Amino acid sequence: MLRVDAVSATADFFELGGQSLLATQAIGRLCDVLGRPVPLRSLFALPVLRDFAAALEAAAPAAERAEAPIPPCADAAREQLSFAQQRLWFLDQWMPGSALYSLPFAFRLEGPWRRPSWSRRSRPWWTGMSPCAPPSPEKAPPSSASPRTCP
The missing domain is CATH 1.10.1200.10 (ACP-like)
Known part of the structure; x- marks a missing residue:
C-alpha cells in the first residue's frame, strides 16, 4: 500500500x-x-x-x-413500505410506466387560475385517498400486509 x-x-x-x-x-x-x-x-x-x-x-x-x-426480519407482516416507496407506488398506479417521479425539472403554469376547473381536473387523484383508509384489495401496494387504522 x-x-x-x-x-x-x-x-x-x-x-x-x-x-x-x-x-x-x-x-x-x-x-x-x-x-x-x-x-x-x-x-x-x-x-x-x-x-x-x-x-x-x-x-x-x-x-x-x-x-x-442485527438479525434479518422473518415476519413478513412487519415489512412495510416507506413513505417514499408508497409515493412511487401511487405514481405508478396513477400513470403506469411513467418516469414522472424522476423528472429533473418543474413545470411553470401561466395564466389565470380558475379554481373550479383545477378542482374538477385534479379531483380523481385525491378522492377517497386517506392515510387512514385501508387500501382497496386490487390496488394495494405489494408489501402492505395489514391496512392502516386511525387511532
Missing part, C-alpha cells in the same frame, strides 16, 4: 508517505481482517504503528461486546 520495503514498529504512517486516502484504504482493509469497525480517526491520532496496534488491542474487547449483528 505504501510501497515501502520495510516498516518498523516505530515508523510513522504519514512520514512513510501515507495520506488521507491511503489511511481510509488501510482502515477499510483492517476492518475486513479484524471483522469489526476501526475508527479512521484512530490512525490520525496514533500514526506510529506500535501505538496504533496497542490502541487496537485495548479497544478490541469493548468493540466486540458493543456490536452485535
